[in-house]
Amino acid sequence: MNEKFSLAKRVKSFHYAFKGIRELFTGQHNAQIHLLATVVVVAMGVVFEISRSEWLIIILTIALVIMAEALNTAIEYLADACVPDQHPLIEKAKDIAAAGVLFCAMAAVLVGAIIFLL
DSSP states (O other), rough: OOOOOHHHHHHHHHHHHHHHHHHHHHHHHHHHHHHHHHHHHHHHHHHTTTTTTHHHHHHHHHHHHHHHHHHHHHHHHHHHHHOOOOHHHHHHHHHHHHHHHHHEEEHHHHHHHHHOOO
């Protein structure tokens, strides 16, 4: 499938991505908590005047947590659309995806503690 490059389609893909960002942060309470944490951490970075390398680590950590939350949300939406009734395998998939977000968030807390407290 060798579809020709289309600038219009690339621009439209950004539209879809921004639509997804809006859905994530307006529809998901955990994503809102992550966004608030992001604002707090960025403010702390400015106040504490962290180094360039610390900023890089903070930015990557924030991106990792938000990405994990986005993928978790996508898995939940897909699972609910495919199997609206309760199913043990769907429940396991959702739990594991949520665990992935938790691991990322815990790592982010550790990164923040190392950068801001040590």
